[in-house]
Amino acid sequence: MAISLLLVAAASSASAAPATTNFRAAGKIYCLLSKQGGPQASCDIKKHSYPVPPKPSSCIDHSYGIGAFVLGNAKADYVCTGQPLWLNPEPGDVLAAGKSVSLGPVSCSILTSGVRCTNESSGHGFKISAKKLKLF
DSSP: OOOBOOOOOOOOOTTSOOSEEEEEETTTEEEEEEOTTSSEEEEEESSOOSOOOOOOTTOOSTTTTSEEEEETTSOOEEOBOSSOGGGOSSOOEEEOTTOEEEETTEEEEEETTEEEEEETTTOOEEEEOSSOEEEO
């Protein structure tokens, strides 16, 4: 079942760790990690050739399946959003393969063939590239 994902950017102060962080990976993959609403990671990709299952009736947004997210300890799912991450006015730095980003228990690793994000507490996450999207 798809869940609409709402990620809210938070203002960060110099003394506090950021509540969100954005980055991009080669192949036009846009990602966001956040502590708001529970630890979460989401990645969207502009162009992909991976198959997407039929849009569930619970998803009314047009961009179902443009990416994946993992929220809290739940299993990862397809993104159902009206605002793709590539529309973010501050999409973050482009990271090269071999780099990783963490925020709380959620971490994303940049691979030569995409991005892998995991909630280390639950083991759930996803791996996304232009050709394949795997949820776990």
